Amino acid sequence: QASPPEEKTKTLDKAGVLHRTKTVDKGKRLRKKHWSASWTVLEGGVLTFFKDSKASAAGGLRQPPKLSTPEYTVDLRGASLSWAPKDKSSRKNVLELRSRDGSEYLIQHDSEAIISTWHKAIGEGIQELSAD
Numbered sequence: 353q354a355s356p357p358e359e360k361t362k363t364l365d366k367a368g369v370l371h372r373t374k375t376v377d378k379g380k381r382l383r384k385k386h387w388s389a390s391w392t393v394l395e396g397g398v399l400t401f402f403k404d405s406k407a408s409a410a411g412g413l414r415q416p417p418k419l420s421t422p423e424y425t426v427d428l429r430g431a432s433l434s435w436a437p438k439d440k441s442s443r444k445n446v447l448e449l450r451s452r453d454g455s456e457y458l459i460q461h462d463s464e465a466i467i468s469t470w471h472k473a474i475g476e477g478i479q480e481l482s483a484d
């Protein structure tokens with residue numbers, strides 16, 4: 353059964369602390385990778401990476417996200433997600449997210465279980481938007 357649009361866009365799907373770095377900005381490859389541990393929220397088909405902070409890295413689920421500022425918001429409509437090829441990073445458990453505007457992000461967590469739940473949740477978010 354279809355839920356009202358306003359309800360759909362306000363559903364919090366997932367939140368937590370992830371390592372992430374932007375590698376391409378609207379088609380332009382960035383010269384340096386800057387990995388940050390930051391609060392990340394998946395909500396209403398949008399993935400938001402909040403600004404890096406020691407508090408956000410240490411606070412885990414107890415960190416109130418409203419206290420930090422969004423750094424990147426990624427519209428999942430038309431985005432694609434895959435496991436990053438080995439040449440993209442020396443880290444383990446790295447996901448690569450490509451947005452429709454031609455930006456790319458790497459998303460990483462040392463825990464395979466945790467990164468897998470994000471893989472599933474972001475993948476489902478992309479799927480839901482493509483069905484509209």
Ligand code: I3P
Pocket residue numbers: 384385387440441442443
């Ligand atoms: C980069 C930094 C990154 C690393 C990147 C290095 O060095 O160590 O963590 O990416 O590797 O260039 P710097 O701090 O001097 O910018 P990974 O951790 O993802 O491997 P790369 O050059 O292979 O992208």
